[in-house]
Amino acid sequence: MVNIEAANNFIQDIIKEDIAAGKNDGRVHTRFPPEPNGWLHIGHAFAVNLNYRLAMSHGGKFNLRFDDTNPLKEEQEYVDSIMADVKWLGADWEDRLFFASDYFEQKYRLAVYLIEQGLAYVDDLSADEMRAYRGTLTEPGKESPYRTRSVGENLDLFARMRRGEFPDGSRTLRAKIDMHSPNLNMRDPALYRIRHAHHHRTGNAWCIYPMYDYSHPIGDYLENITHSLCSLEYADHRPLYDWVVEHMSRAFPAGGRPQQTEFGRVSLSYTVMSKRKLRRLVEEGHVAGWDDPRLPTIAGLRRRGYTPSALRTFSALCGVARKNVTMELAVLEHCIREELNATAPRVMAVLRPLKLVLENYPAGQVEWLEVENNPEDQQSGMRLVPFSREIYIEQEDFMEVPVKKFHRLTVGGEVRLKGAYIIRCERVVKDPDTREITELRCTYDPESKSGGPQSGRKIKGTSHWVSLPHAAEAEVRLYDTLFSKAEPEDAAEGGDFMAHLNPDSLVVLTGCKVEASLTRALPGSRYQFLRQGYFYADPQSQANGRTVFNRIVGLKDTWAR
RNA sequence: GGGGGAUUGGUCUAACGGUAGGACGACUGACUCUGGAUCAGUUUGUGGAGGUUCAAAUCCUUCAUCCCCUGCCA
Numbered sequence: 001m002v003n004i005e006a007a008n009n010f011i012q013d014i015i016k017e018d019i020a021a022g023k024n025d026g027r028v029h030t031r032f033p034p035e036p037n038g039w040l041h042i043g044h045a046f047a048v049n050l051n052y053r054l055a056m057s058h059g060g061k062f063n064l065r066f067d068d069t070n071p072l073k074e075e076q077e078y079v080d081s082i083m084a085d086v087k088w089l090g091a092d093w094e095d096r097l098f099f100a101s102d103y104f105e106q107k108y109r110l111a112v113y114l115i116e117q118g119l120a121y122v123d124d125l126s127a128d129e130m131r132a133y134r135g136t137l138t139e140p141g142k143e144s145p146y147r148t149r150s151v152g153e154n155l156d157l158f159a160r161m162r163r164g165e166f167p168d169g170s171r172t173l174r175a176k177i178d179m180h181s182p183n184l185n186m187r188d189p190a191l192y193r194i195r196h197a198h199h200h201r202t203g204n205a206w207c208i209y210p211m212y213d214y215s216h217p218i219g220d221y222l223e224n225i226t227h228s229l230c231s232l233e234y235a236d237h238r239p240l241y242d243w244v245v246e247h248m249s250r251a252f253p254a255g256g257r258p259q260q261t262e263f264g265r266v267s268l269s270y271t272v273m274s275k276r277k278l279r280r281l282v283e284e285g286h287v288a289g290w291d292d293p294r295l296p297t298i299a300g301l302r303r304r305g306y307t308p309s310a311l312r313t314f315s316a317l318c319g320v321a322r323k324n325v326t327m328e329l330a331v332l333e334h335c336i337r338e339e340l341n342a343t344a345p346r347v348m349a350v351l352r353p354l355k356l357v358l359e360n361y362p363a364g365q366v367e368w369l370e371v372e373n374n375p376e377d378q379q380s381g382m383r384l385v386p387f388s389r390e391i392y393i394e395q396e397d398f399m400e401v402p403v404k405k406f407h408r409l410t411v412g413g414e415v416r417l418k419g420a421y422i423i424r425c426e427r428v429v430k431d432p433d434t435r436e437i438t439e440l441r442c443t444y445d446p447e448s449k450s451g452g453p454q455s456g457r458k459i460k461g462t463s464h465w466v467s468l469p470h471a472a473e474a475e476v477r478l479y480d481t482l483f484s485k486a487e488p489e490d491a492a493e494g495g496d497f498m499a500h501l502n503p504d505s506l507v508v509l510t511g512c513k514v515e516a517s518l519t520r521a522l523p524g525s526r527y528q529f530l531r532q533g534y535f536y537a538d539p540q541s542q543a544n545g546r547t548v549f550n551r552i553v554g555l556k557d558t559w560a561r
Numbered sequence: 562g563g564g565g566g567a568u569u570g571g572u573c574u575a576a577c578g579g580u581a582g583g584a585c586g587a588c589u590g591a592c593u594c595u596g597g598a599u600c601a602g603u604u605u606g607u608g609g610a611g612g613u614u615c616a617a618a619u620c621c622u623u624c625a626u627c628c629c630c631u632g633c634c635a
Contacts, residue, residue: 008575035635070634127633136631138563172633182564184631193633212635233629236565262566264628269572317584319574321567324628328572331585341598376598407596416594450594462594531595559596 009320011261024226028060031225035067036078038275039290040085040298046266049315051229052091063223064093067100069215071199085298090308100215101201107210107218113251115154121147122157123174134187141179141187164207168194185240189213213237217244224256235262264324270481271296272488293550294482294505305526305536305552310336333553340534345373348464349514349529351476353392356440361389371419387420390468392513397463407461416459422448464530471513474547478507519547
């Protein structure tokens, strides 16, 4: 088992040093700051879990704060889905749910302060002009002609910007920092832009909206955040973050002293993570929606059957680094297998049924056999499973012409039926037209009953089965990776990641034969289908008597198929 | 001839000048009424070149490679 608490990383080190130095009075307070403009994926789950774990392991607090400073892109729908995802992951923000828009007024007041201090000015440059003035990566920028406006004029113009006197894009408020800085983010960054747009929370109260670099540190400051974690690409923005915090603390003392620390994003092999690519998959209909179980979205993983604890374990296994990493899918799968191996009840389900008749078993007789619910969990007890003359076994558990090292049923061969008897296959019945095998005629060894005195006879193979008259029907959805390539984005020249879509990422099996007890499977419950894998009773499809299982992950299989 | 970050086996990660370790994967074997699980074992690594030092993944120099930055996005 992974010891999540003990997981060591460079951010833990920073926090320990900060506590030892008495910084922020030893408090630890983190936050997760999503923009409500899309769905969360497993990379976000890593960030959520990291922030939450860091806070909890130091007796600290964790906030959820929506970064909603761009009314053109953000919607309530995403707020709802993100809240549901974060809650499901187990990160508890208690009563600290915030929005960047909660602080629009304070942000405005700091802007006024900056203008008064000669640290910000209203610029009339167009977007194109501003771009031209900014310079390039290798050449310094040049100062805007509006940079030297008087404080009075700036104050007046900024107030009129707020009042809505100017059209979109006509002016911005800019910080007066250094147009010659080698760091482009410090070349008089825009603080406010004009957007006459409806905001999902503030409605039409504002027509100027703060930029991320200006807004974010203020939110951290006001919420007393101590450790503001973000992804690597913001490292260049840190001087600006510090600049804003510095002036905020001068204008409005008594806030916290947040410190930004960057860490690498986590991606997964055999899938894509970018918002744009996920959107394409959904919009072009390659998946059924944002919660399609093949997607790496939190909603998709939840629908697939993954558990919050498995995602927490995965997050801890990722480690924390100053570089972006791509985790192997196998690690994620390991996390859910490890958990479900210990907790999931075992059950017999025949996915591709083959009828088998025991010729020497009395017709009409039924035996209720005791089968263990989970050999890994002695507390789980036994259940009774009906056995009769006619049963189903898995088609692939019989080979008329066995390949080498095949351990299961062949003509004249024997196999153990799990929890029942050893049987021998006498002959095969085929469809006279298609030559397909329709039925196996077998005999059983009455002395070999499981748990009985003669049951010790060694048989190399064991098959799972379901009694034909007692079987229930179910639909089973076998999910596989959405892409057949470990790095689908690593498309060869000219290639597109869509070229690597796996045509077999979803195989729907109907007419599967399962233990009758499964018709009462609670939606949302998880089972191990013996020898098949771990399955999830899909809550969204379980309605009106239908029984639908999603394959979360297969069992490891060292038998090369 | 811009700035920032990074480089440890297939993947992820630890080692903070002192035995390169762990996880996942892969491969063997044992065991098994799940070809699962479990157990035992094997395999593969400090990007290159110099230097400092008794001792370098770690410090210095240099080269190489990769990622990010020229939104009124976040």
